[in-house]
Amino acid sequence: MNKKSIYILFVFVVIPLYLFYESVTLYFSNKGKITYTLEIPANRDVNNDKVIFETQEVPNIKEKKSLRRSWVLLIQSDDESQIGKLLNKLGLENTIKVKSEMDNIQREAIGPFLDKQIALDIKTKIKKMTPINVTIQEIVEQ
Numbered sequence: 178m179n180k181k182s183i184y185i186l187f188v189f190v191v192i193p194l195y196l197f198y199e200s201v202t203l204y205f206s207n208k209g210k211i212t213y214t215l216e217i218p219a220n221r222d223v224n225n226d227k228v229i230f231e232t233q234e235v236p237n238i239k240e241k242k243s244l245r246r247s248w249v250l251l252i253q254s255d256d257e258s259q260i261g262k263l264l265n266k267l268g269l270e271n272t273i274k275v276k277s278e279m280d281n282i283q284r285e286a287i288g289p290f291l292d293k294q295i296a297l298d299i300k301t302k303i304k305k306m307t308p309i310n311v312t313i314q315e316i317v318e319q
Contacts, residue, residue, distance in 0.1 A: 245318040248296040249275050249288035253310040260285055266306050
């Protein structure tokens, strides 16, 4: 026997027998016990059947007061080309407008971030890439 015939024997005979021997023998040993049925459901008219559905009253649910905290990175530059270059380097498409707590001016911001550590990591990344000054600001909603 050459290599090709041994390869064909293993691929098409030995491996399938090894993988499927048990399931095939179980199928043939239980062949008389296996029944195939397809039960066709009875066609019922919903309008004629008098079915009464009971509905339960939903109890009033009180909303819990929650405090939501998030952080944004305020871009301290008004130059649109610098902001555009920064966004391209970070792989972002747009910014949001946030009122700065320091000088009460609407500024471009990146975020919001739910985790402060992520905001700090991106801030350090921006400091390494560009000379644009970026500050972190917390936003609290009730």
